[in-house]
Amino acid sequence: MKCVLLGATRGCGLETLLNLTAAGHECYTLCRSPAQFETTLAERNVDPNAATDKKKLINLVKGDAFNADDVRKIFEVAGEGVEFVLFSLGGRPTFKNPLSPKLMPPAICSRTINVFLPIFVERFPDPTTQPRLVVISSNGLGHQGHSDLPWLLKPLYGWLLKEPHADKEEMERLVNIGAGIKHVDFNPLGVQDTKLQLGNVVIVRPALLTEGIEKGTANIREGERLSGAWTVSRKDVGAFIAKECALPDSQWRNKGVTIAY
16 A cells, blocks of 8 residues: 655654554655654664565655645655555644643644645545545544543643644644534534545544553544543554554544544
8 A cells, every 4th residue: 555644753643654664555754854764763673765565665755744845745756546645743832831831833733734635635636536534633622522531631631732732623623624524613514625525534533642552452442432531652543543544444434533542
């Protein structure tokens, strides 16, 4: 399977990339610094030049997801036959003012999804034949998502993650409307954008992310809504996406799925 990944140089995106290439899939990854990312791969004992059937598994394309020309470039380099696309952009909270953590870069998810979606639909205009698009979001978004959180996590999400989650909520709104997914907070009427139609998308909403060990997808709970969704490791998010969401017949096609232990 040929895959295109944005936001795969760290976090859940990196873990998805490693799971996909371990399974022999051909991956094209957008990264601002290919040399730095090769160092990251070396630290994980991954050969950036590994190949199978004469096809290189990890293909690094220098570029920035904020730049439309760079996003177009990764699809041009990948060429025909793309079956899977991952959108996993995210920022980091900064604490210069500990009373009001900020996201850096600001509004990264909503800004880059506005760059990405028009190019994706331009490249794959027919929703019935689009490659699987997986968008990594977060649990606890919107009024419904926040109400499902364990009580002890609500203050954390309302303070530390307030700005990142506002950014992801706007991203979710655009993706839900593009796919016509009905959601009480992001698309209550279930309308679909006729100009940016998506027909093969999965929105993954992980619980609070950890750097913990991989427990295996058999230990992951999944559902459109989950109670008691405390944590999940980035490693298991990557494995879940590669093993469950990338399947053509995935039960989560054109749905959102929350995952947690």
